[in-house]
Amino acid sequence: MNTLPTRVLKIDPTSPDPAVIHEAAALIRAGQLVAFPTETVYGLGANALDALAVDRIYQAKGRPATDPVIVHVQAAQQVAELTTHIPDVARALIDAFWPGPLTLVLSRGPRVPPNVSAGLPTVAIRMPAHPVALALITAAGVPVAAPSANLFAHPSPTTAQHVLHDLDGKIALILDAGPTQVGVESTILDISANHPRLLRPGGVSLDTLRRIVPEVEVVTRYVRADEGAVPAPGMLLKHYSPRAELRLFDGPDEAVRVALSQAAAELTRQGFHVGLLVADEDRAALSLPGVSLVSLGSLGDLSQVAQRLFAGLRDLDARGVDVILARAYPPAGIGMAIQDRLIRAAQGRVTYV
Ligand code: TXA
Ligand code: MG
Numbered sequence: 001m002n003t004l005p006t007r008v009l010k011i012d013p014t015s016p017d018p019a020v021i022h023e024a025a026a027l028i029r030a031g032q033l034v035a036f037p038t039e040t041v042y043g044l045g046a047n048a049l050d051a052l053a054v055d056r057i058y059q060a061k062g063r064p065a066t067d068p069v070i071v072h073v074q075a076a077q078q079v080a081e082l083t084t085h086i087p088d089v090a091r092a093l094i095d096a097f098w099p100g101p102l103t104l105v106l107s108r109g110p111r112v113p114p115n116v117s118a119g120l121p122t123v124a125i126r127m128p129a130h131p132v133a134l135a136l137i138t139a140a141g142v143p144v145a146a147p148s149a150n151l152f153a154h155p156s157p158t159t160a161q162h163v164l165h166d167l168d169g170k171i172a173l174i175l176d177a178g179p180t181q182v183g184v185e186s187t188i189l190d191i192s193a194n195h196p197r198l199l200r201p202g203g204v205s206l207d208t209l210r211r212i213v214p215e216v217e218v219v220t221r222y223v224r225a226d227e228g229a230v231p232a233p234g235m236l237l238k239h240y241s242p243r244a245e246l247r248l249f250d251g252p253d254e255a256v257r258v259a260l261s262q263a264a265a266e267l268t269r270q271g272f273h274v275g276l277l278v279a280d281e282d283r284a285a286l287s288l289p290g291v292s293l294v295s296l297g298s299l300g301d302l303s304q305v306a307q308r309l310f311a312g313l314r315d316l317d318a319r320g321v322d323v324i325l326a327r328a329y330p331p332a333g334i335g336m337a338i339q340d341r342l343i344r345a346a347q348g349r350v351t352y353v
Pocket of ligand 2: 147148156
């Protein structure tokens with residue numbers, strides 16, 4: 001339902017104009033939706049203490065009510081009003097990683113409406129490291145609930161244009177501060193029970209996390225929608241999916257290039273428009289006639305690959321390809337988050353060569 005004129009306001013990413021922030025904050029306080037940049041991806045923000053405003057997030061995204069959202073704060077002290085208990089490990093993690101791409105799952109306090117957490121007894125909280133996000137949350141005077149500002153199951157938005165493409169007419173305002181830095185979402189760590197559990201790899205790598213919580217257990221799983229109950233939110237296999245079918249190829253570089261080139265040639269011969277999502281080092285082996293190629297950057301710079309990943313998926317969709325053939329990346333550091341997003345985008349269609 002397209003009912004709202006969606007406004008896009010440019011804002012300086014390092015020193016945001018107070019007048020623009022003031023306007024955006026007034027909308028949040030009035031129960032409206034504002035998309036804003038964080039260091040990871042753009043978020044779709046609403047007053048986290050207003051259940052009706054949070055409900056609008058689910059409606060705008062077409063997001064199932066079973067998928068909880070993250071509450072964003074601008075200071076560590078704000079955590080106290082959102083949870084019933086702050087374990088010692090939370091304080092250590094907050095000192096080490098906030099502001100930054102780490103979301104902590106804690107026990108949910110009585111002020112947080114149940115729909116923020118899809119009815120769970122926990123709440124996910126993070127303090128983003130982006131001047132615009134921090135200024136907006138501060139001016140709003142309330143914690144800001146925000147999932148990624150894309151339609152449900154689509155690739156996350158790393159530019160204001162991506163947000164507009166998905167949500168034009170459904171939200172009041174988009175703050176446009178240019179492309180986001182990290183490019184993949186925050187790491188989600190559940191510390192609401194005795195053992196810290198990694199629910200989603202993201203901007204803070206597992207190695208870095210383990211310096212503070214050596215005992216962290218990785219419980220990321222891939223569950224098909226038809227398999228019945230999903231053990232925890234965010235574990236659905238299908239996610240971040242482009243319109244085109246994506247197939248992922250994993251293995252040694254040379255073998256991956258051979259497999260990509262053979263698959264691209266065969267699909268092209270069958271009449272499909274093929275998109276290749278690869279790295280700079282693959283270019284020479286893979287410039288094939290009639291095939292659209294997007295490189296995410298060098299294999300030696302996975303931060304750049306992460307930053308460009310979602311834009312690359314959207315770019316190939318915009319070029320109208322029927323199928324995207326993508327290479328996998330080494331799952332170390334930020335590579336673990338890249339691999340996770342690609343497996344979900346591929347809905348499990350991975351070829352090991
Ligand atoms: O970097 C990010 O995390 C971005 C920016 C905008 O902050 N946010 C984001 O939210 O990516 P998104 O669309 O991934 O949605 C929040 C996810 C849920 O899908 C779920 O996996 C997890 O956070 N989550 C939220 N609340 C949770 C809870 N109480 N328990 C477990 N997981 C939760
Ligand atoms: Mg999302």
